[in-house]
Amino acid sequence: MDQLEAGEIGQRYPAIPRMWRTAWEEFTTFLAYPVEIRRALYTTNVIESLNARLRKATRNRGAFPSEQAALKTLYLNVRAMTRPDGVIGITRSNGWKATLNAFAIQFSDRININK
Known part of the structure; x- marks a missing residue:
């Protein structure tokens, strides 16, 4: 996450790393389900x-x-x-x-x- 903030995307679009941080718990829950x-x-x-x-x-x-x-x-x-x-x-x-x-x-x- 820190790399995203420090990288070109984080510098150019600072809202993206914030969105990832806020949605990370829901996203990892989503990844726990099988692919189907x-x-x-x-x-x-x-x-x-x-x-x-x-x-x-x-x-x-x-x-x-x-x-x-x-x-x-x-x-x-x-x-x-x-x-x-x-x-x-x-x-x-x-x-x-x-x-x-x-x-x-x-x-x-x-x-x-x-x-």
């Missing part, structure tokens, strides 16, 4: 893309006559995004089985993948 879990934590593109499509579907429709109509619209949009093999075809999430297994090992008291 860390990837899931910092990769949210699939979720964001799904949410964006669902928001667009409801916003373009306007008002719904009932809650059932809104749920049907959301269901049909998710179904349209899903490939025949059951995978949501927004973007590919590589290694999801390994990630799910890592979550099941790390959080065995909270996750049961056999449901």
Whole structure:
């Protein structure tokens, strides 16, 4: 950390070493997780893309006559995004089985993948 402060980056951007010092405890906690879990934590593109499509579907429709109509619209949009093999075809999430297994090992008291 001292090298960062004394180096070119620390001299040019003094806020960077301060940010590292403040976030260091959270960052090292993040590094304690397996690679698969860390990837899931910092990769949210699939979720964001799904949410964006669902928001667009409801916003373009306007008002719904009932809650059932809104749920049907959301269901049909998710179904349209899903490939025949059951995978949501927004973007590919590589290694999801390994990630799910890592979550099941790390959080065995909270996750049961056999449901």
